Amino acid sequence: xxxxxxxxxxxxxxxxxxxxxxxxxxxxxxxxxxxxxxxxxxxxxxxxxxxxxxxxxxxxxxxxxxxxxxxxxxxxxxxxxxxxxxxxxxxxxxxxxxxxxxxxxxxxxxxxxxxxxxxxxxxxxxxxxxxxxxxxxxxxxxxxxxxxxxxxxxxxxxxxxxxxxxxxxxxxxxxxxxxxxxxxxxxxxxxxxxxxxxxxxxxxxxxxxxxxxxxxxxxxxxxxxxxxxxxxxxxxxxxxxxxxxxxxxxxxxxxxxxxxxxxxxxxxxxxxxxxxxxxxxxxxxxxxxxxxxxxxxxxxxxxxxxxxxxxxxxxxxxxxxxxxxxxxxxxxxxxxxxxxxxxxxxxxxxxxxxxxxxxxxxxxxxxxxxxxxxxxxxxxxxxxxxxxxxxxxxxxxxxxxxxxxxxxxxxxxxxxxxxxxxxxxxxxxxxxxxxxxxxxxxxxxxxxxxxxxxxxxxxxxxxxxxxxxxxxxxxxxxxxxxxxxxxxxxxxxxxxxxxxxxxxxxxxxxxxxxxxxxxxxxxxxxxxxxxxxxxxxxxxxxxxxxxxxxxxxxxxxxxxxxxxxxxxxxxxxxxxxxxxxxxxxxxxxxxxxxxxxxxxxxxxxxxxxxxxxxxxxxxxxxxxxxxxxxxxxxxxxxxxxxxxxxxxxxxxxxxxxxxxxxxxxxxxxxxxxxxxxxxxxxxxxxxxxxxxxxxxxxxxxxxxxxxxxxxxxxxxxxxxxxxxxxxxxxxxxxxxxxxxxxxxxxxxxxxxxxxxxxxxxxxxxxxxxxxxxxxxxxxxxxxxxxxxxxxxxxxxxxxxxxxxxxxxxxxxxxxxxxxxxxxxxxxxxxxxxxxxxxxxxxxxxxxxxxxxxx
RNA sequence: GCCGAAGUGGCGGAAUGGUAGACGCAGGGGACUCAAAAUCCCCCGAGGCAACCCCUCAUGAGAGUUCGAGUCUCUCCUUCGGCACCA
Numbered sequence: 001x002x003x004x005x006x007x008x009x010x011x012x013x014x015x016x017x018x019x020x021x022x023x024x025x026x027x028x029x030x031x032x033x034x035x036x037x038x039x040x041x042x043x044x045x046x047x048x049x050x051x052x053x054x055x056x057x058x059x060x061x062x063x064x065x066x067x068x069x070x071x072x073x074x075x076x077x078x079x080x081x082x083x084x085x086x087x088x089x090x091x092x093x094x095x096x097x098x099x100x101x102x103x104x105x106x107x108x109x110x111x112x113x114x115x116x117x118x119x120x121x122x123x124x125x126x127x128x129x130x131x132x133x134x135x136x137x138x139x140x141x142x143x144x145x146x147x148x149x150x151x152x153x154x155x156x157x158x159x160x161x162x163x164x165x166x167x168x169x170x171x172x173x174x175x176x177x178x179x180x181x182x183x184x185x186x187x188x189x190x191x192x193x194x195x196x197x198x199x200x201x202x203x204x205x206x207x208x209x210x211x212x213x214x215x216x217x218x219x220x221x222x223x224x225x226x227x228x229x230x231x232x233x234x235x236x237x238x239x240x241x242x243x244x245x246x247x248x249x250x251x252x253x254x255x256x257x258x259x260x261x262x263x264x265x266x267x268x269x270x271x272x273x274x275x276x277x278x279x280x281x282x283x284x285x286x287x288x289x290x291x292x293x294x295x296x297x298x299x300x301x302x303x304x305x306x307x308x309x310x311x312x313x314x315x316x317x318x319x320x321x322x323x324x325x326x327x328x329x330x331x332x333x334x335x336x337x338x339x340x341x342x343x344x345x346x347x348x349x350x351x352x353x354x355x356x357x358x359x360x361x362x363x364x365x366x367x368x369x370x371x372x373x374x375x376x377x378x379x380x381x382x383x384x385x386x387x388x389x390x391x392x393x394x395x396x397x398x399x400x401x402x403x404x405x406x407x408x409x410x411x412x413x414x415x416x417x418x419x420x421x422x423x424x425x426x427x428x429x430x431x432x433x434x435x436x437x438x439x440x441x442x443x444x445x446x447x448x449x450x451x452x453x454x455x456x457x458x459x460x461x462x463x464x465x466x467x468x469x470x471x472x473x474x475x476x477x478x479x480x481x482x483x484x485x486x487x488x489x490x491x492x493x494x495x496x497x498x499x500x501x502x503x504x505x506x507x508x509x510x511x512x513x514x515x516x517x518x519x520x521x522x523x524x525x526x527x528x529x530x531x532x533x534x535x536x537x538x539x540x541x542x543x544x545x546x547x548x549x550x551x552x553x554x555x556x557x558x559x560x561x562x563x564x565x566x567x568x569x570x571x572x573x574x575x576x577x578x579x580x581x582x583x584x585x586x587x588x589x590x591x592x593x594x595x596x597x598x599x600x601x602x603x604x605x606x607x608x609x610x611x612x613x614x615x616x617x618x619x620x621x622x623x624x625x626x627x628x629x630x631x632x633x634x635x636x637x638x639x640x641x642x643x644x645x646x647x648x649x650x651x652x653x654x655x656x657x658x659x660x661x662x663x664x665x666x667x668x669x670x671x672x673x674x675x676x677x678x679x680x681x682x683x684x685x686x687x688x689x690x691x692x693x694x695x696x697x698x699x700x701x702x703x704x705x706x707x708x709x710x711x712x713x714x715x716x717x718x719x720x721x722x723x724x725x726x727x728x729x730x731x732x733x734x735x736x737x738x739x740x741x742x743x744x745x746x747x748x749x750x751x752x753x754x755x756x757x758x759x760x761x762x763x764x765x766x767x768x769x770x771x772x773x774x775x776x777x778x779x780x781x782x783x784x785x786x787x788x789x790x791x792x793x794x795x796x797x798x799x800x801x802x803x804x805x806x807x808x809x810x811x812x813x814x815x816x817x818x819x820x821x822x823x824x825x826x827x828x829x830x831x832x833x834x835x836x837x838x839x840x841x842x843x844x845x846x847x848x849x850x851x852x853x854x
Numbered sequence: 855g856c857c858g859a860a861g862u863g864g865c866g867g868a869a870u871g872g873u874a875g876a877c878g879c880a881g882g883g884g885a886c887u888c889a890a891a892a893u894c895c896c897c898c899g900a901g902g903c904a905a906c907c908c909c910u911c912a913u914g915a916g917a918g919u920u921c922g923a924g925u926c927u928c929u930c931c932u933u934c935g936g937c938a939c940c941a
Contacts, residue, residue, distance in 0.1 A: 042941095043940090083940075083941065084939085085940080085941085156939070157939075167940065168938090168939055168940080170939085215859060218857085219858050219859095219936075222856090223936090223937085292939085293937070294856080295855075295936095297855090298937085299856095331938090346855095425938080430939085497939070498941070502941085536935060536936085537935060537941080538936095538941085539935080539936070540858095540936060540938085541936080541938065542941085544938095572860095573935070575934075612934075613934085614935080616940075617941090618941090643866090643877080644867075644878085644879095650860075651866090652866085654865080654879095656866090656880075657865080657878065657879035659878095660877090660878045661878085664878085667893095709870085713870095714870075718866095718867075718877090721877080721878090722867085722878075724877095729877090800873085800922075802922085803872090803920095803921060803923095805873055808873080841921055842921090843922080849872055849873075851872080853922090
């Protein structure tokens with residue numbers, strides 16, 4: 001009897017088998033070659049979206065493949081459970097974030113199980129569990145002891161209407177997303193982690209990380225942004241005292257071209273000079289409007305105001321006007337820049353706008369200099385100094401050395417290395433996060449919570465209302481005793497950035513049941529992660545923070561590795577259309593499924609098109625894969641996700657072509673069942689094969705070779721499916737019920753089922769049994785191609801004349817170059833194009849082509 | 855604005871410096887069927903040719919390197935990701 005393909009029954013049976021046999025429980029087996037396969041854990045936003053399905057399918061394919069290669073595989077999962085959307089849901093629905101989060105986790109866990117991922121569920125964790133975040137707090141205290149964590153002020157977005165701090169995402173066109181109020185910048189005290197202390201090693205350790213995509217390493221290196229330059233001082237006198245204004249520059253060679261100095265609006269000197277100057281004070285206030293993001297600062301109109309105050313040139317002593325400029329970033333360097341309009345594009349534009357002098361001090365091969373129009377070469381480091389007194393004629397490097405030496409003699413400067421990287425501010429004025437374990441005592445100051453009192457538990461029954469942090473109004477959490485003096489004190493109500501939670505979860509999977517320690521020796525067995533898979537959007541922040549955190553833990557003796565992830569696959573985003581409406585100052589997003597022809601289906605009124613964007617909760621443009629799983633089954637959805645685009649490319653969602661994957665699996669099922677219904681195939685006798693049988697066998701082994709390379713080395717999963725579709729087509733076209741014909745088909749079908757098993761594990765579980773195997777396909781050996789079967793007697797070469805295809809020629813596989821050329825020249829069309837001309841050159845690529853240059 | 859990618863038929867994509875369009879979707883034609891669905895077979899980049907052969911053009915635009923470029927280099931355009939409080 002040949003059973004029909006009923007995906008849900010097949011999938012249930014396979015999943016029941018794996019659960020009954022505890023197939024994916026990972027155990028430490030010293031001596032066994034381990035493989036830690038990890039996907040970035042999901043934020044429990046509600047339901048899985050297509051990006052999740054893509055991510056976890058890629059990971060699952062790799063995990064199952066490595067298992068078939070004989071590795072001891074660990075594939076865990078958990079939930080990144082703290083964060084802003086839970087608070088937003090609470091504001092919208094009046095449900096505490098904890099309940100919302102756990103309901104979502106329960107639903108998503110069911111979805112993940114329905115997709116059949118080979119996950120060790122015993123290691124599941126959620127970052128909102130006290131047993132997890134206790135260790136955030138514990139490590140934070142260790143960092144505080146070592147001076148890695150410290151307190152300073154930082155700038156936040158402040159919504160004056162709701163009296164609350166806003167995330168960048170909640171600021172839309174400079175206004176609060178709920179209130180529409182103009183957002184202000186505000187300085188508040190925060191805790192920082194000194195990631196800059198690790199800048200050198202974070203940069204240096206990128207170099208040997210060859211398992212990472214080059215683009216991610218480049219992005220990280222640029223983000224860290226090491227630059228060598230000179231820190232130098234412009235002296236000035238104020239209130240009868242001599243002081244120095246420090247700046248950093250990578251272009252000390254242009255120092256003699258300085259015509260002004262500009263400081264950030266937040267610079268302390270700006271504040272001092274604004275006293276008694278209402279105009280300047282108003283300008284500084286104006287600079288405090290608008291957002292805090294770098295993109296916003298970099299694209300805003302460059303504005304400045306003279307302070308009326310001067311500083312002195314460090315070498316000539318000449319007075320230079322001091323300006324406040326909104327393009328000067330307090331966060332980078334010293335919060336002040338020397339203005340060299342001759343050789344810096346921004347300074348040039350600023351000088352033109354405010355009619356400041358422009359002086360040329362670098363010449364490049366005597367090219368003409370125009371003070372009205374910026375030219376690219378003005379900023380080049382290839383010229384020599386001019387109009388620079390004793391530095392005239394010096395090239396870049398020597399000029400910098402000479403100027404730095406002269407500054408140093410005067411105590412006004414020295415060479416310095418600075419990084420673009422800034423310390424990591426982790427304080428969030430939010431409820432749904434990990435409490436920062438500090439107590440503020442009126443007598444003792446900031447007192448760390450003693451280890452014995454950890455974790456500081458977050459109360460889970462509060463409902464935020466959008467104005468401020470509910471922890472700050474919750475007496476039971478807020479009021480406590482000072483651990484030092486025993487007097488009345490208050491807890492810190494800020495919580496940690498959720499990036500803290502995700503910076504070490506991969507370590508906790510190794511020992512998630514240990515209540516006594518953050519990590520234990522099991523982490524030494526499993527770490528580093530052999531393959532990490534996640535969205536390209538995490539290329540910088542999450543990966544950089546995880547690398548930093550791992551290095552801190554290494555320095556505390558907690559882990560044995562310096563880098564957490566040996567190999568990284570950055571999956572492309574799954575994009576979908578964005579639709580929205582502006583309702584007053586608020587923006588409301590609509591799911592593409594509810595929109596047709598630019599109109600919302602429910603009310604027939606138009607919506608605005610926001611273009612393509614990554615599927616996200618905040619843009620409400622996710623596609624629920626559950627509909628597809630219900631209709632086609634998990635294997636079809638998995639197959640389609642892998643087939644439709646290479647893992648690293650962006651994928652624009654369309655559910656139109658999933659039918660092809662459904663047909664493929666249906667056809668494969670029928671072929672295997674038809675074949676199996678005729679009884680066991682006889683043993684293969686290679687020597688007895690006819691040429692058609694040899695040809696199918698060659699196709700089988702060519703497919704094994706391609707698929708093995710695509711899966712093992714290239715991670716091109718789309719072509720794994722495509723190559724297997726080709727092989728299936730070849731089997732379908734092969735009409736030979738003879739004993740050896742059936743033996744060749746058996747081999748082809750086994751290759752198909754085994755190599756597809758990582759991608760479509762359920763159907764392959766059933767078909768592997770149908771092909772006569774007792775052991776499950778998850779434990780089958782990955783099939784390797786047979787070199788002898790790959791060899792053909794004769795090969796077809798392409799013949800080119802001057803690089804253009806003019807013919808084909810079939811020659812014995814072992815033909816020499818002269819024999820190939822002779823055969824190629826016998827082709828009529830080839831002869832036509834050579835047409836008596838002299839052959840200047842002959843290029844033969846063995847097995848591929850021959851090219852005549854005439 | 856800065857940093858990093860991507861751009862190939864009607865669509866998703868293949869081509870690992872060597873035959874551009876594998877594989878699939880959609881579409882067209884046919885078989886089966888009372889009919890439909892499902893399934894199976896054939897065609898399917900544009901132009902030239904009565905037709906086959908064959909020729910020309912074509913991988914966002916423009917240049918360059920090479921016997922040979924979708925692939926490498928440069929410039930430009932468009933789209934996407936990141937820009938430190940979305941995760």
